[in-house]
């Protein structure tokens with residue numbers, strides 16, 4: 327089935343108070359995400375994977391050098407769908423059960439945030455940092471370019487896009503400040519908790 331650009335789950339200016347401007351979302355969703363969808367559809371045609379779900383296309387093409395273009399665009403399409411859902415205009419605090427799991431895994435919420443920022447800062451060049459569920463355990467990871475937790479059989483609970491197009495308008499070259507702001511003002515903890523519960527974690 328063809329890839330489709332979903333609407334943002336909020337208005338383009340809804341995250342501005344949280345530090346992500348209308349201009350960033352106009353570029354990031356309307357142009358960058360759309361390009362992954364358009365290019366992905368061109369590469370999907372004739373690939374033999376047209377009948378597969380987006381997730382199946384990603385897993386089937388990961389590590390296949392002959393389908394690298396399709397993988398990159400399909401995975402970036404999936405990553406951005408998750409990213410929009412993982413932010414909220416007025417995020418509430420961390421639900422208690424999630425906070426308890428994070429304290430269990432990382433020692434404290436602050437230590438989790440430190441690890442998450444360090445992962446995103448430590449990703450040389452473009453990529454993502456993640457909170458994942460991996461075989462029942464919460465972990466912080468980083469991935470290059472479009473690679474995502476699906477490639478490793480992990481569940482993505484929270485992901486932050488650290489490609490420059492994600493932060494350059496609002497934060498210029500300050501990637502650490504962008505990721506810290508994402509955690510403090512934009513991360514949709516209800517969504518993270520729902521993902522954890524859905525994964526049986």
Ligand code: FE
Nearest residue numbers: 358487489492
């Ligand atoms: Fe992006």
